């Protein structure tokens with residue numbers, strides 16, 4: 001059935017029941033008929049798969065209804081193109097959003113199965129590195145919840161983000177074979193398969209009308225096959241679709257060599273072409289200059305655009321109305337080649353003239369920038385691009401030529417300006433600047449927090465901002481309260497629910513109604529009880545994962561994020577050393593648990609060294625009897641979405657201490673504050689907006705501002721000059737340097753100390769005194785349990801701005817120009833009988 005065929009009455013759906021008996025039956029049926037097991041012999045994983053299959057039937061039914069509605073209503077669709085989706089486990093999220101969590105738990109209990117036990121067995125879908133990928137997952141969930149016709153497109157990596165083990169204090173990477181037991185949540189769509197070409201050459205044909213048409217010939221073809229992951233909106237409403245592409249060798253491939261009798265070569269080559277979707281590059285905030293990465297980017301972009309255009313034509317819309325019926329968001333520059341691919345498809349496949357194709361393309365695309373870090377900005381050598389994507393290189397040259405002509409006309413004689421604006425960087429061995437292609441090919445470009453957007457306009461895109469100031473807009477990130485509050489923190493959810501009406505779950509603005517309860521003694525006490533239970537839950541997990549025993553009656557101070565110099569895990573580690581020394585000196589120090597978690601890119605040696613040093617310091621601290629349980633330091637291994645949902649609700653203090661000007665937004669900062677942690681942070685990224693929302697008295701801000709950092713850098717003060725800015729700093733750094741905390745890694749500790757004293761590119765020492773003061777201020781407030789609880793509750797109540805639903809509405813209004821469709825009516829009421 002095509003998208004436009006009116007529903008055949010014989011194809012009317014009779015929805016599956018969502019009551020306990022119906023679910024019980026479905027689960028048992030799935031166990032026998034799909035998983036193929038006798039219930040008497042079924043393992044917990046068999047039950048996990050059985051319940052997942054039973055639920056997916058119900059989700060896909062809603063997907064069919066949602067798709068029909070969109071087809072009937074002539075809607076404008078939003079397409080989100082992202083190399084990364086950090087989804088996490090799907091069972092509980094799907095059950096909750098479908099509104100059938102409790103009834104399914106009941107059905108399982110009737111079958112003698114413990115929901116918690118089987119849910120734990122599900123692998124996280126970790127098809128992303130960190131914030132950028134998690135944002136993509138939150139945006140999809142929000143589009144479904146709010147009724148936007150949104151589609152995600154990405155890559156179905158065979159191996160996701162590596163699993164981090166800690167061996168002898170160091171990070172060791174293990175492959176993430178997340179599909180090894182099969183995946184009940186995906187629907188393979190072999191009929192949705194598109195060819196994607198690489199290499200080859202371009203043949204030009206001169207037409208009688210003076211135009212030139214191009215054919216991209218020869219080269220190698222790989223097939224992109226679709227796998228669909230339905231994404232449920234909250235409370236059984238719309239179900240949208242995430243379509244991930246897997247690379248498959250073409251049949252030609254096989255035949256060519258089979259006919260030549262070289263069987264082994266044929267199979268080897270087939271394997272090679274399928275490596276395109278084999279593995280996620282585990283690099284956060286650094287560009288990867290590898291040919292395979294460029295092929296991954298083009299592979300998923302080409303398949304997605306072919307699919308988008310196919311859908312548009314199947315709906316019988318004229319091709320020149322593409323930008324009226326679709327909006328495409330580029331999640332960073334990773335999919336930016338889409339601009340050239342769209343032009344290629346319109347020009348070569350649909351025979352649209354250049355100017356018209358260019359107007360469509362620009363109206364279609366918009367681009368989100370997530371970082372200013374120079375090492376993250378993607379540029380490809382022209383020679384590589386010419387070899388892998390010769391047609392696209394030609395298109396990029398023409399886009400660039402016409403753009404430069406336009407600015408030459410508007411800004412005559414400014415040759416240096418044109419050179420800086422050009423898509424081609426001529427200074428570093430001729431490279432294609434993907435960010436320039438993305439800006440020129442989009443009608444809107446957004447940063448992800450107010451400070452980030454303003455820095456974008458002043459620095460990276462200052463020249464473009466002169467050309468097109470109206471193109472740059474801010475859309476501050478957000479997080480979904482469904483996962484990061486309702487699922488992660490049932491205790492706090494219940495507390496809020498007992499005080500205000502439940503519509504805050506859809507409309508986080510309503511959380512403001514909770515504000516008066518911050519001064520209510522009973523609510524504060526209940527909040528502390530919830531926090532305590534969340535700490536007990538985390539303490540049990542910490543013990544299981546690390547063997548370390550932690551108290552649950554002390555401050556939990558957490559820094560959880562990718563390990564990166566600019567995020568300054570070393571600043572927190574120095575504070576741990578300060579506390580350690582002070583306790584050893586007999587000072588009275590507020591008892592606390594300091595918890596770090598995060599992965600280092602496998603090739604990022606400094607970050608891996610930081611993990612090793614944290615673990616060695618932790619080992620000394622945790623085994624020193626002088627600490628008497630007042631200080632514990634934990635490195636929680638293999639940080640992922642599912643562990644974040646346990647750590648975040650237990651936190652008291654949220655460490656957001658990046659060097660100002662470097663963290664584009666941060667989203668962990670929002671999740672932690674929403675769960676009642678107080679932030680200690682710099683004026684960086686979204687911290688600034690969090691401060692404005694919660695009030696300066698409910699957050700601990702310290703350190704140099706982005707402007708002060710720039711000024712400080714310009715002064716060129718040697719880092720060692722700050723050693724006397726704080727009474728203990730010198731002895732702390734010396735302890736590191738002299739290997740006091742080392743356990744076989746003496747050289748490493750000396751190197752970290754040298755790095756701080758001589759390089760310190762992210763101003764750890766310069767900011768230390770201010771940081772230590774802010775920590776002391778936090779400690780003082782924590783000792784007044786009432787004051788702390790009040791501030792924590794005010795943080796919760798004032799986080800409405802950071803709902804992903806607000807973020808998505810801003811994209812919809814200011815960038816995509818789409819309106820939400822009325823959400824579907826709920827399924828028949830779930831019945832727990």
Ligand code: 73E
Pocket residue numbers: 129131132135283284285286287370371376448477663664665666667685
């Ligand atoms: O500040 C975060 C931001 O909150 C930023 O570092 C992160 O994106 C988050 C969501 O907006 C980010 N990730 C990357 N760049 N910025 C990145 C770069 C290359 C590969 C993978 C991820």
